[in-house]
Amino acid sequence: MKNYLSIKDIDNLPGWVEEAKKLKQNPVTHKNLGAGKTLCLLFFNNSLRTRLSTQKAALNLGMEVMVMNFGNEGWILEYGDGTVMDQGNSEHVKEAAQVVSQYCDIVAIRAFAGLKDKAKDEAEEVLNGFATYASVPVVNMESSVGHPLQALADAITLSEQHPTKRPKIVLSWAPHPKALPHAVANSFVEMMRLQDAEFVITHPKGYELNPSITEGLTIEYDQKKACENADFIYVKNWSSYSDYGKVLHQNPDWMMTQEKLGGAKFMHCLPVRRNVIVADAVLDGAKSLVIEQANNRTFSAQVVLKKLLEQT
Amino acid sequence: MKNYLSIKDIDNLPGWVEEAKKLKQNPVTHKNLGAGKTLCLLFFNNSLRTRLSTQKAALNLGMEVMVMNFGNEGWILEYGDGTVMDQGNSEHVKEAAQVVSQYCDIVAIRAFAGLKDKAKDEAEEVLNGFATYASVPVVNMESSVGHPLQALADAITLSEQHPTKRPKIVLSWAPHPKALPHAVANSFVEMMRLQDAEFVITHPKGYELNPSITEGLTIEYDQKKACENADFIYVKNWSSYSDYGKVLHQNPDWMMTQEKLGGAKFMHCLPVRRNVIVADAVLDGAKSLVIEQANNRTFSAQVVLKKLLEQT
Amino acid sequence: MKNYLSIKDIDNLPGWVEEAKKLKQNPVTHKNLGAGKTLCLLFFNNSLRTRLSTQKAALNLGMEVMVMNFGNEGWILEYGDGTVMDQGNSEHVKEAAQVVSQYCDIVAIRAFAGLKDKAKDEAEEVLNGFATYASVPVVNMESSVGHPLQALADAITLSEQHPTKRPKIVLSWAPHPKALPHAVANSFVEMMRLQDAEFVITHPKGYELNPSITEGLTIEYDQKKACENADFIYVKNWSSYSDYGKVLHQNPDWMMTQEKLGGAKFMHCLPVRRNVIVADAVLDGAKSLVIEQANNRTFSAQVVLKKLLEQT
DSSP states (O other): OOOBOSGGGOSOHHHHHHHHHHHHHSTTTTTTTTTTOEEEEEESSOOSHHHHHHHHHHHHTTOEEEEEEHHHHSOOEEOOSSOOOOSSOOEEHHHHHHHHHHHOSEEEEEOOOOSSOHHHHHHTHHHHHHHHHOSSOEEESSOSSOOHHHHHHHHHHHHHTOOSSOOEEEEEEOOOSSOOOSHHHHHHHHHHTTSOSEEEEEOOTTOOOOHHHHTTSEEESOHHHHHTTOSEEEEEOOOOTTTTTOOOOOOGGGSBOHHHHTTOEEEOOSOOOBTTTBOHHHHTSTTBOHHHHHHHHHHHHHHHHHHHHHTO | OOOBOSGGGOSOHHHHHHHHHHHHHSTTTTTTTTTTOEEEEEESSOOSHHHHHHHHHHHHTTOEEEEEEHHHHSOOEEOOTTOOOOSSOOEEHHHHHHHHHHHOSEEEEEOOOOSSOHHHHHHTHHHHHHHHHOSSOEEESSOSSOOHHHHHHHHHHHHHTOOSSOOEEEEEEOOOSSOOOSHHHHHHHHHHTTSOSEEEEEOOTTOOOOHHHHTTSEEOSOHHHHHTTOSEEEEEOOOOTTTTTOOOOOOGGGSBOHHHHTTOEEEOOSOOOBTTTBOHHHHTSTTBOHHHHHHHHHHHHHHHHHHHHHTO | OOOBOSGGGOSOHHHHHHHHHHHHHSTTTTTTTTTTOEEEEEESSOOSHHHHHHHHHHHHTTOEEEEEEHHHHSOOEEOOTTOOOOSSOOEEHHHHHHHHHHHOSEEEEEOOOOSSOHHHHHHTHHHHHHHHHOSSOEEESSOSSOOHHHHHHHHHHHHHTOOSSOOEEEEEEOOOSSOOOSHHHHHHHHHHTTSOSEEEEEOOTTOOOOHHHHTTSEEOSOHHHHHTTOSEEEEEOOOOTTTTTOOOOOOGGGSBOHHHHTTOEEEOOSOOOBTTTBOHHHHTSTTBOHHHHHHHHHHHHHHHHHHHHHTO
């Protein structure tokens, strides 16, 4: 593994999940592995869980951490090839990525989708720019099209619930006032392809995810029907993919309720809008796994950093 | 002590002050106490002294520190119960507090009074929100109504001057162009209730502090008279409490001068407006304790963190 | 050396360069030197290389690091003597510098030229304010008129190329859409005075640097002629000094090209505007030393910190 850019970089999901669960039992076992090594976190967007859990994971491994917010602390980057840089952008990602590589052993990057230009978002110019030019491993802390640290944490959370039978897992769209990216949903779907489970995606018409990601998977437009007899319901909003980045509607009927949840466990990556995405009763109830998902972000990051450190 | 939210959480002020003074003599004696433990500092407002001294205190104890500015780095929090979160706020403090608790062993929070809505400020929604939902101890780095790390540092500073007699200590209002919170004054008053001293509060009419905090204490509206024969004069601006958050006037006669100071020592929590709050001659003179007060912020934080670490 | 404020604080450039090159071969040799010591980085302006490389240097020496952005995290500082601080500035540098000195062992400061008021910029109020009032050593991370950590890194880079003969080194102006400070050019010139080299400065008329800095040096207004047979060409934009802070023109003929570079090595401090300052072919070519210059920023900072730590 050169980098951790997407779920596709996981060579053995069950093995990684087991390793993460072991790290969780004794987080500082490998405190010497990262000694003298430095992780640099570069944020082009806001973050709470990712910011803190990735730092914590690095500290557990004995690494030093340097955190930088590119927006207000660094320079505006240019990504184009051959550009005459006489406008607002001060530095090319070619230099930025090579330079950062001089000061750290692993670089982790968060850069959300802009949701205005599908081709540009799918080109992943920030993440791929760094992955192309950095001379150290690059970790995706949520990019335009994927959030593989979250999906790996979700896999750990699912595994900890050790369902006794092959579980039914539903990914359900829910309403939200703002246009949100597809990254979390995309990586969850990719991770689900590596799980032995009955997997159903449900959303209103018009909210289909990128068809190349959902190809061959079950899509059920009736949310209630999709949720019947589910063991886990993962709720998440995303904006339209076909009418790219648009909020087509915020139909409140799609909010997750106790009734729809039934006997299933509730999952969400957070932050979550209460009583818009999910009713208070669900989020505050015993079936909610959201805090454990957040907790597992540390061990998801830690297993990734550990694997990258082991091969250097 | 579950949390350090206010002066009321100090069970034995003289004991804490003595412990802080011992830590000051050898700050790294307890370097092992915090090994493998992480402090998370969450700032909802600007900070210089608190930001650096609290970090330094944690490093002295061997802790790791993660610093986060909620404003521009995290998500806008919601505090209400049962709110339909379809407006600007992205995450509820219920989740934020539980999530942060997954990544650290102690969380410290700065969230100033907004000075627009007295009831809201007195509800301390940020500090109390975290204290209610966090599963780790919470430390107040200045909230709407209190700044107990400052008042503890002030107690250390007073003690270091070891007055030979029961001292006369004055808390004097001074003018300021902007509306400032009451937190520093409130906590100083609460701390003074635990001191064996003659304590006088002086301010112009209309600038009375919350009467439930000053109940039974001496208020003298004539500043010169209040300052006569004082051993320590603590100067601080605050906005009106009765006409909540308003600057009623900026009467320059209330600026602290050499003449009014007399033989007393000058105290202020900083930052301070020169020649508005206090004359240059006082601040630059031998009677000023402000830098020592700032220095003691480290040991005030360190004694609090030490006590919280010892009971985990 | 009390502080590292300018190239003039280097007592023996060849000795420092050799020491830096040794640190580069084994960066953690002196890991114990900084144990229990804290470096505080104060940024009044953006930074990528300086932010990360100075942290890395400190970590290599075993120091703890606290990073603070004064702009959005702290208070707006006042620098004037005797000012009545009833306007926007909340804290005087006198207090800020003394206070920060309570929490760290070395303080490093970045504060760019405003380019509006020459006298104010040349007074270096931020850097000199801290140097005057701090009780710990102060390091210049680029001030109004100098960037001595960069120039020291440049000296290391030049030395690593070990030219077999006395080299010809050219400092060439290049166009840029925005008004940039003179700090990098100034410190490079000052450092060149300590080198055994043929040194030529080239720029269009009107872009003369501060004559007190270039006094006695060769200035050639014909860029092509200046670059003939050069071994190293250091390219950098700066705004006019005589018509202070103005962009007189952005003549694209002054961009560095393969043709003008000839057999010379290309140097630039970064960030650099591609195809404005320098053609892609030069920057991406084998003659470019820019990434190695960035790498040497770590060891330039490390040798400075090491010397400051050794004398405390």
